[in-house]
Amino acid sequence: LTITGVQLFWLRMPLVAPFETSYGRVDRRECLLVRLEARHPEAGVVEGWGEVVADADPGYSYETTGTAWHVLTEFILPALPGRTFATPGQWRAACEWVRGHPMAKAGVEMALLDARSRARGVPLWQEYGGYPARRRIPVGVSVGIQPSLDALLATVERFLEQGYRRIKIKIKPGYEVEPVRALRQRFGSIPLMVDANAAYTLADAGRLRVLDDYGLMMIEQPLHEDDLLDHAALQRQLATPVCLDESVKHVHGAREALALGSGRIVNIKQGRVGGPIDARRIHDLCRRYGIPVWCGGMLETGVGRAHNIALTTLPGFTLPGDTSGSDRYYHEDVIDPAVRVGPDGTVEVPQEPGLGYRVVPERVEKYTLRHRSWHA
């Protein structure tokens, strides 16, 4: 593939409802979209789309739309037009010199895989190395911290009616045992998990051990985002599996987490770990350790959502992920059709070349704050 053009869009989209975690509350989401135009010897000109999943503020990670805009416009995108990448690996050699900024780099790598899959005439899941058998993927939903237990119960009831296979609720110190107990009393033994977004410390082990009585699937990222050692110590005190999210920042960190026993489940997000290639490497590593993985969500637009669906077709993704329907977050997605969750709680894996969804330029434009482009 020879890159002939690159476009970078800075988007801001309103959310259908505020989303609250242990570290903050958002009622709109920013992200960047990367659009590549490339020429392929046989296929001619193709486009590819990727999403930089960083948000407006550094609550989840140090990356923001601002840092990614800076790194991409200053150091990565200007050099792309005219470059030829026969394999995604060659792209990696070109951007490896940039330290950190995994979400910024991942946005470009996703766009490359999309363009490559269109040039090869294969669906995106094949570019990710997925299994053909996975025609539909079971998905779960992430429920933010609610203003009251009644609001929580009503929200979860609505999502269960929509078919979601797994309920994840955000927790924080002082809001964990009551909500879990209320959900168990009301909904019985539904697949249920919690995500603390790093809000606890090892000193809270006693409080988290109370959750062992509720048969949760996992406790996601209880401790500090840079921690692996204390997570291993906590896991030894808990019956419930610890799932790592923020703490697994790259393949190297995944290796250390597995060797240390920092958790028994890993949430993989291609944005957080630096792109689809490393997401697959972490998937393969976890498989060798017998560690199940699932695809986390970053409130992506349909572009990132389509990439998440493709990633989830890899065989080690045996647990429902957070790739909910477009309507879980947005009144209108930038893709057509929107990602829809069936009544059985599954999402269809597109079989057309590329994303399998059309990115609607007018909608991208509608939500775009800033836009830059480079051409060969």
Ligand SMILES: CC(=O)N[C@@H](Cc1ccc2ccccc2c1)C(=O)O
């Ligand atoms: C679905 C889910 O819970 N995602 C993240 C947290 C999260 C929460 C809020 C966000 C707002 C803007 C961008 C990314 C965000 C990610 C998680 O698994 O920890």
Ligand SMILES: [Mg+2]
């Ligand atoms: Mg998480």
